[in-house]
Amino acid sequence: MPTCSVHPLPYRANPAEYFAAIRHAPGSVLLDSGRPSAERGRYDLLSAWPLAQLAVLPDESGSDFLQRLRIQLTQLGDAVLPATVQLPFAGGLIGYLSYDFGRHLETLPSHAKDDLQLPDARFGVYDWALVSDHQAGTSQLVFHPHCGEGERQRLIALFSQPTPAPAPPFSLNGPMAPDLSAEAYRQAFERIQAYIQAGDCYQVNFAQRFRAPCQGDAWAAYQALRAACPTPFSGFQSLPDGGAVLSLSPERFVKVSQGQVETRPIKGTRPRGTTPSEDAAHAAELLASPKDRAENLMIVDLLRNDLGRTCRIGSVRVPELFSLESYPNVHHLVSSVTGELAVDKDALDLIAGSFPGGSITGAPKIRAMQIIDELEPTRRGLYCGSLLYLDVRGEMDSSIAIRSLLVKDGQVCCWGGGGIVADSDWEAEYQESITKVKVLLETLQNL
Numbered sequence: 001m002p003t004c005s006v007h008p009l010p011y012r013a014n015p016a017e018y019f020a021a022i023r024h025a026p027g028s029v030l031l032d033s034g035r036p037s038a039e040r041g042r043y044d045l046l047s048a049w050p051l052a053q054l055a056v057l058p059d060e061s062g063s064d065f066l067q068r069l070r071i072q073l074t075q076l077g078d079a080v081l082p083a084t085v086q087l088p089f090a091g092g093l094i095g096y097l098s099y100d101f102g103r104h105l106e107t108l109p110s111h112a113k114d115d116l117q118l119p120d121a122r123f124g125v126y127d128w129a130l131v132s133d134h135q136a137g138t139s140q141l142v143f144h145p146h147c148g149e150g151e152r153q154r155l156i157a158l159f160s161q162p163t164p165a166p167a168p169p170f171s172l173n174g175p176m177a178p179d180l181s182a183e184a185y186r187q188a189f190e191r192i193q194a195y196i197q198a199g200d201c202y203q204v205n206f207a208q209r210f211r212a213p214c215q216g217d218a219w220a221a222y223q224a225l226r227a228a229c230p231t232p233f234s235g236f237q238s239l240p241d242g243g244a245v246l247s248l249s250p251e252r253f254v255k256v257s258q259g260q261v262e263t264r265p266i267k268g269t270r271p272r273g274t275t276p277s278e279d280a281a282h283a284a285e286l287l288a289s290p291k292d293r294a295e296n297l298m299i300v301d302l303l304r305n306d307l308g309r310t311c312r313i314g315s316v317r318v319p320e321l322f323s324l325e326s327y328p329n330v331h332h333l334v335s336s337v338t339g340e341l342a343v344d345k346d347a348l349d350l351i352a353g354s355f356p357g358g359s360i361t362g363a364p365k366i367r368a369m370q371i372i373d374e375l376e377p378t379r380r381g382l383y384c385g386s387l388l389y390l391d392v393r394g395e396m397d398s399s400i401a402i403r404s405l406l407v408k409d410g411q412v413c414c415w416g417g418g419g420i421v422a423d424s425d426w427e428a429e430y431q432e433s434i435t436k437v438k439v440l441l442e443t444l445q446n447l
Helices: 062-076 100-103 150-160 182-197 220-229 275-289 291-309 347-354 366-376 426-445
Strands: 005-011 029-032 041-048 052-055 092-097 119-126 128-133 138-143 170-174 204-214 234-240 244-249 252-257 260-263 266-271 317-327 331-339 386-391 395-399 404-408 411-418
Touching: 005 150, 029 092, 029 331, 052 062, 062 092, 062 100, 062 119, 128 150, 138 150, 170 220, 170 426, 182 204, 182 366, 182 411, 182 426, 204 220, 204 366, 204 426, 220 234, 220 244, 220 404, 220 426, 234 386, 244 386, 252 347, 260 291, 266 275, 266 291, 275 317, 275 331, 291 317, 291 331, 291 347, 291 366, 317 404, 347 395, 411 426
Parallel strands: none
Antiparallel strands: 005 138, 029 041, 029 234, 041 128, 052 119, 092 119, 092 386, 128 138, 170 204, 204 411, 234 244, 244 404, 252 260, 252 395, 260 331, 266 331, 317 331, 386 395, 404 411
């Protein structure tokens, strides 16, 4: 089996120092664990200059696009890392699936307006990456055997130079304003309640969009947002038209490592308190809330079913239920569902069987997605999709792209949402959708 070569670099806890060197390169992408402030993530992964870029075509089926991705991995070729090296990526695919990639996997209505015109999926094929391991305190360039000696030396020299000058500034040209009024939100909420009472569904994740005109470098915005809200599934992906995807997500979608699968749904939220005692009271209230536990359990059951489509029969487990995770702006209720891939399935089969994530759709999933399309006036695009990598060994990790923004065509968009169930209160849900993104909106407005 061909072996990747690895070149050590000085360890950097903040990947911004290395990413600045490739910020303006074609296909530049950063998957960021939010260190040193966020504590749960282990690796940062960045790359640029992909060998090929693939976007799903408007009328292409999801299975056909995923097969194109498989073919690209096969063409890049199998490779392993040196025996002494433990890193998550040995060359392969990095990119995003938008929430609306679900339309390529399932038959859904098309009421919501597609006013952002973002391709529903975009990936690059990368034969090198710079990976920082925050547990081991290392930063290393990893070269797939396809990467030639001249390119290796160019990249080693590039990342050995002093850190480039800071990015040009980013600023809003107006306030971040919601697309929905409170009254419009209430009317949508009541429609969802009618569907729940009629037995159509148990839970619907309903979101609203905020946006503002903007100017400047989206990388500067990302760095400010990262400082204000460090999270373990953050990411920055440049787009061909000069735009960018900015994600400050706390949530894993699905991870595959040596055939073992894990998903970690978030469902249940409380704001952080202004004093230690108030903060502890909010956390205790969340942990004890029957509504939030029920909401979380609905999604755990949905994900057990989703993973069961591609995992070995009898292997799906729930090792963690209703754990508390705390972030700068909110407390979350988080669970874990695990499984083992069936022998005839791979990571892309897992995506096909479980995308988009149940925590951001509702239950039952397809009916919830139909209701979302009916009641949200515009398509979500990147929001509630996924940033992910998949390498030639079959190793994959992916986020749920909540707390995520799109900078495109002179405006920045951000979304906030939450799961609505039978005993939800519309004003509380409306406020929660704002609380989740408040730190992001305020950070941008203060730049």
